[in-house]
Amino acid sequence: MYAVIKTGGKQYKVAKNDVILVEKLPGEAGAAVELDEVLLVGDDKSQTVGSPLVDGAHVAATVLEQTRGEKIIVFKKKRRQNYRRKAGHRQDLTALKITDIVTGGKKKAAKAAEPKAEASKAAPKAEASKAAPKAEVQKAAPKAEEKKAAPKAAEAKAAPKKAEAKPAAKKAEAKTEAKPAAKKAPAKKPAAKKAEAKPAAEKKPAAKKAPAKKPAAKKKD
Secondary structure: OEEEEEEOOEEEEEEOOOEEEEEOOOOOOOOEEEEOOEEEEEOOOOEEEOOOOOOOOEEEEEEEEEEEOOOEEEEEEEOOOOEEEEEEEOOEEEEEEEEEEEOOOHHHHHHHHHHHHHHHHHHHHHHHHHHHHHHHHHHHHHHHHHHHHHHHHHHHHHHHHHHHHHHHHHHHHHHHHHOOOOOOOOOOOOOOOOOOOOOOOOOOOOOOOOOOOOOOOOOOO
């Protein structure tokens, strides 16, 4: 029997006990690997082609080693630009040995049963988690009642104190009424008016200018 599987974006034709190199898969040497993407299963008499996968078919394999492919040279060049780049690369690969080709889907059925068992285990946990909030609500209810009762008690205590404070205030008011109001100091007399400013002295008229002198008489010869 042989099968065509798909892994790492590539397709491989495998049979039992074949050793193949595929793109890197997680797992150490000796780990079991299950390849679910089976495209075709066949033998000398018949073939079963999937659409796109064959229902219930998978390929079991064992990891032999984690290795690397041959080194390749990556060289880049741009002419007339003085551009040269050279690099090496080795691809990571995984060596697998095919141990079995299963078409009945036995392991898948077992896997399908596991979730049901997990669901049944999860159900009691969910019920317990639901019951816990109810208990918390019941505990919280008495606390709320206590909180409501506390303000009422505080108000009852505060009422006598207020009643005592009122007579004291009335006594204080009676004392203040008994005392005669202090006489107000007589209003101060208005300040004497400032002496009125004396009228400014009248300016004396400016002295008259002397008349111009007459020109001297000419001397006789």
